[in-house]
Amino acid sequence: MSKEFLTTPLDKRKILPVKPAFAEILIKLAKKNKNIVVLDADLQRCSGTEPFMKKFPNRHFQMGISEQNMVSVAAGLALAGKIPFANTFANFLTKRACDQVSVSVAYNQANVKLCGDYAGMSTAKNGGTHCSVEDVAIIRAMPHMVVIAPADTIELQKAVEAAVKYKGPVYIRKVRGPMPQIFTKNYRFKIGRSVELMKGNDITIISYGAMTYYALIAGEKLKKKKIKARVINMSTIKPIDKKAILKAAKETKAIITIENHSIYGGIGGAVSEVVGENYPCLVKKIGIPDEFGETATFEWQLKYFDITSERIIRIAQKILK
Amino acid sequence: MTIKQLEKIAWQARYDLVKRVPVGLGLHWGGSMSLMEILSVLYFKFLKIDPKNPKKKNRDRLILSKGHGSPAQYAMMAERGFFPKSWLSRIDENGWKLPKHAHRLKLAGIEASTGALAQGLSMGIGMALAAKLDKAKWHTYVIGSDGECTEGQFWEAALSANKFRLDNLTLIIDNNRMTLDNHIKIVMPSLNISKMFKAAGWQVYECDGHNVKQLVDRISRALKIKNKPVAIVANTIKGKGISFMEDNPSWHSGKLTKEQKEKALKEISKRLKKYE
Numbered sequence: 001m002s003k004e005f006l007t008t009p010l011d012k013r014k015i016l017p018v019k020p021a022f023a024e025i026l027i028k029l030a031k032k033n034k035n036i037v038v039l040d041a042d043l044q045r046c047s048g049t050e051p052f053m054k055k056f057p058n059r060h061f062q063m064g065i066s067e068q069n070m071v072s073v074a075a076g077l078a079l080a081g082k083i084p085f086a087n088t089f090a091n092f093l094t095k096r097a098c099d100q101v102s103v104s105v106a107y108n109q110a111n112v113k114l115c116g117d118y119a120g121m122s123t124a125k126n127g128g129t130h131c132s133v134e135d136v137a138i139i140r141a142m143p144h145m146v147v148i149a150p151a152d153t154i155e156l157q158k159a160v161e162a163a164v165k166y167k168g169p170v171y172i173r174k175v176r177g178p179m180p181q182i183f184t185k186n187y188r189f190k191i192g193r194s195v196e197l198m199k200g201n202d203i204t205i206i207s208y209g210a211m212t213y214y215a216l217i218a219g220e221k222l223k224k225k226k227i228k229a230r231v232i233n234m235s236t237i238k239p240i241d242k243k244a245i246l247k248a249a250k251e252t253k254a255i256i257t258i259e260n261h262s263i264y265g266g267i268g269g270a271v272s273e274v275v276g277e278n279y280p281c282l283v284k285k286i287g288i289p290d291e292f293g294e295t296a297t298f299e300w301q302l303k304y305f306d307i308t309s310e311r312i313i314r315i316a317q318k319i320l321k
Numbered sequence: 322m323t324i325k326q327l328e329k330i331a332w333q334a335r336y337d338l339v340k341r342v343p344v345g346l347g348l349h350w351g352g353s354m355s356l357m358e359i360l361s362v363l364y365f366k367f368l369k370i371d372p373k374n375p376k377k378k379n380r381d382r383l384i385l386s387k388g389h390g391s392p393a394q395y396a397m398m399a400e401r402g403f404f405p406k407s408w409l410s411r412i413d414e415n416g417w418k419l420p421k422h423a424h425r426l427k428l429a430g431i432e433a434s435t436g437a438l439a440q441g442l443s444m445g446i447g448m449a450l451a452a453k454l455d456k457a458k459w460h461t462y463v464i465g466s467d468g469e470c471t472e473g474q475f476w477e478a479a480l481s482a483n484k485f486r487l488d489n490l491t492l493i494i495d496n497n498r499m500t501l502d503n504h505i506k507i508v509m510p511s512l513n514i515s516k517m518f519k520a521a522g523w524q525v526y527e528c529d530g531h532n533v534k535q536l537v538d539r540i541s542r543a544l545k546i547k548n549k550p551v552a553i554v555a556n557t558i559k560g561k562g563i564s565f566m567e568d569n570p571s572w573h574s575g576k577l578t579k580e581q582k583e584k585a586l587k588e589i590s591k592r593l594k595k596y597e
Contacts, residue, residue, distance in 0.1 A: 037454070058454065061485070069477035072440045076447020079425075079433060080382070082454070084447075100474070103437040104444055108425060 002186040005197055010180070010217055018177030019048025021153035022115075025160045026052045026085065030059065033164060037077060039063055039086045041070045046117050046176075047087035067097040071114070075104035078111040083164055089123065090116025090173060091132035094139055105169045106142045113163045114139075115172045119149070120260035121293050121301040122175035122210060131293025137265025139171045140238045146191060147238040149173035151212035152182040155235055158189030166191060175210045175260065176298075182212060182233065194241040200228030203316045204248035204255045208235045208267055210298075211258045211307070218258075218312035227316055237267055245274045254282035254319045256312055263287040284315050322365050327533045329596040330365055331357040334396040335562050336589045341409035342392070344579050348412070348421070351572040352466065353393035355497040355530065355557035360397040362536045363462060363493075367544075372402040375429040379459050382448050384433045386441020387466035387495060388422035389574075394431075395419050403430045439472035441465065442492060446482050449490040449550075460544070463492045468500040471509045476521070482550040483522035491543045492523075492552045495530060497559035501573045518552040530555030562589055 006013065026049065030036040037059045038049050044062070053060035063070040067088050074084040086093070093116045094101065105112045116135055123130040139145050148163070148170065150156035156174065163170040182197070197212070198219040207215040212233045219231040230252055232244055248255055255275070257268040268285030275281050286307055294301050302308055334357050342348060364370075369381045385394050392412055399406045404418075412419045418428045422436030433444045445463035452459055469475050482490055500508050518525045524546050528535035536555065543551035559573070560566025563585045577585065 061450065063481055064477075064484075066474075066477035066481065068440075068474040069443045069446075069481055072443030072474070072478075073447040073450070073481065075440075076433070076444035076449075077451050078447070079444065080448040080451030082447075082451050099437055100440060100443075103434070104440045108434045108444075 003184055004187040005183045005195065006181060010213070010220060013180040015178045015180050016153045018153055018156065018174060018179060021157055022048050022160070022174070023051040025157040027055050029161060029164055030056055033083065035081060035083045036164065037061065037082050037084050039070050039074055039084055041065060041067045041088040041092070043088050043117065046089065047115065049087060067092045068100045071097040071100035072104040074112045075108055075110040079108065083111055083113065085113045085115055087115045087117060089130055089132070090119040090135045091123070091130050094132060094135040098138060101139065102142050106144050109144055109168060111167055111169065113170045113172060115174060117174050118176045119173045119209070120175065121288070121298050122260065123293065124176065124297050125295050127295035128292035133262040133288045133293060134265060136173065136237055136261050137269065140265065140270065144169060145238060146170040146236070147173065148191065148236050149209035150235050151209060151233050152179045153177070154181065154183040154185065154187055155189060158187055159235065162189055162191050173209060179210065180213045192236045192239045192241060194232050194234040194236070194244045196230060196244070197233050198229060198231035200230040201251050202228045202253060202320060204230040204232060204252045205258065205312055206232045206234050206245070206248070206255055206267060206271055207258045208233060208237060210260050214309045215258055215312065218309040221309060221313055222316055225313070225317070227320060229316060234267060237270055240270045240274060242274050245271055246279050249275045249279045249281040254284065256284045256286065256315055258286040258307060258312060260307070261287050263289060282319065286311055324534050324537065325596060327361050327365055328358070329593070330400055331361040331533070332562070332589060332593045332596070334361065334393070334400050336586065336593060337399065337406055337409060338392055338396040339577070339582060339585045339589060341406065342412055343410060344582055345576050346413055347574055347576045348392050349389040349574045350566055351499065351559040352387060352390050352495070352497060354561045354563060354566065355559050356390045356393040356464065356495050357397070357561070358531045358533050358536060359464060359493055359495060359555055360393055362533055362540065364397045364401045366537060367540055368462070369459065372430070375403065379457055381459050382432045382445070382461045384435065384441040384445045384461070384463045385423065386435055386439065386463050387469060388435030390464070390495070391421065391423040394423060398430055439469045439474040442475055442478040445490055446478055446485070446487060449487045450485060452489055461490045463490070465492055465494050467494060467496045467498060467505055467512070467514060470494070470512055470514050470517070476517070479518060479521040479523065486548045487550045488547050490550045491540065492550065494552060494554045495557050496554050497557045499559045499570050499573065503570050515554050522549060524549050524551045525554065526551065527554045527556065530557035531561055562592060564588060
């Protein structure tokens with residue numbers, strides 16, 4: 001079986017831009033599937049859909065700075081048989097248009113693919129008004145919604161492909177990027193399936209999106225300290241991979257979650273819900289505390305909120321002492 | 322279908338709704354009664370639909386953006402043969418197909434689930450765009466309300482419908498000039514629906530929303546307009562046909578007592594008799 005993910009040294013990984021990867025897969029799929037259409041709310045330069053618009057001008061809709069209308073229009077398109085991808089900043093998509101996502105999309109079970117850009121602290125110097133600290137929590141709580149946050153550009157492309165095949169509303173959480181490569185072209189992405197990127201039975205680290213790379217760094221460093229960490233990329237946050245979580249709860253000492261999102265209601269919450277009901281174990285949550293984002297680079301904020309590989313290592317060492 | 326027949330159907334639907342809904346059930350009576358002529362004209366004159374095959378390809382789409390008017394839509398759908406009239410007595414029944422705000426996944430023939438105001442126009446725009454992409458001939462009708470025009474999303478939608486030149490979309494505003502709390506003049510004094518749609522680039526017609534002849538005329542004209550969407554501001558009376566409800570904001574929603582129900586039926590019967 002060919003390898004699904006890279007095992008090359010982490011500091012030697014290619015770092016790939018998100019936008020061209022997104023546009024490339026949309027165009028590829030749209031050539032085969034005439035129902036795919038794309039909507040933007042005046043943030044096309046951030047969503048990266050311009051190449052799609054050039055290739056399919058009739059299938060791209062520039063909706064202007066009108067997120068609520070964009071989301072409901074996407075629902076209408078879906079109810080008439082189209083597969084719309086609606087793009088804007090994650091923070092605006094999930095909060096400005098929150099009711100539209102809930103009613104027009106989720107309640108109607110409209111086949112809309114919502115793509116939230118510049119998620120979490122990756123919006124960087126746009127600051128607190130643009131930083132989505134709670135988008136995963138909001139969308140995860142909405143009935144019928146699928147939530148996917150890819151860890152690299154290959155997973156993003158596979159997630160988009162899977163979202164087109166899946167009939168129903170999907171939220172794809174994208175970061176600004178660029179993103180270090182985690183997966184290979186052979187990766188078999190499946191909605192709801194997590195991937196064990198590193199084997200270990202001492203402790204488990206669960207992450208998604210941009211933080212998976214940092215989870216891997218922690219895993220590598222822990223290995224040198226004779227601690228074998230299981231590193232799981234859980235890119236589908238809903239429906240969550242219960243099996244993998246419970247296996248980790250049973251086979252390892254504790255679970256550490258790390259995310260580019262609030263510690264409330266994200267993967268930390270989702271994992272706690274699963275173990276709490278089935279196999280209680282310690283779940284340490286690393287993420288944005290009860291705070292909004294800062295006007296600062298992604299890396300600066302990670303240090304500021306202590307969402308780091310070093311923190312994973314400290315917690316793991318303390319638990320295993 | 323003649324003008325007289327369309328008028329009669331509106332009154333018949335009013336009668337059936339009042340007659341069949343159990344005493345003491347809270348409904349949005351005011352905004353349902355104001356809708357009846359608009360609905361009879363759409364369901365019996367313009368909508369290309371098949372009640373026996375509600376999902377038929379290339380059917381026209383109707384979205385009731387003011388979802389609280391669903392009881393009126395149910396009454397008209399029953400008249401049109403989508404389901405037996407006996408179902409009307411089960412409106413709002415726990416878990417039943419006819420909830421207070423219609424849900425497309427509960428009842429065949431409902432194109433979009435509404436209830437949270439002002440989303441229906443945007444969804445209609447999405448459908449109209451899809452029809453354009455498919456080069457399909459079907460038409461999208463959206464029924465909105467003056468109250469919805471105080472929501473921001475309605476104007477985002479208005480701008481975009483003009484941008485995309487959606488001449489396959491017709492919006493009918495049930496302009497009953499009241500919202501839940503009060504007369505709209507008091508709630509939001511500067512609202513001027515016709516002017517605002519004109520400013521957004523729409524073709525606007527006004528009419529008496531209880532005058533079937535005028536409604537037929539305006540919708541016929543709307544269907545001939547090219548390159549822009551049309552809004553028909555239909556001036557209506559909230560609670561139309563029931564004297565104690567008419568122009569009375571407290572009947573936005575409410576429960577009929579046995580005596581009130583009898584009085585309402587008597588008044589509606591009188592109007593119906595004219596068509597015998």
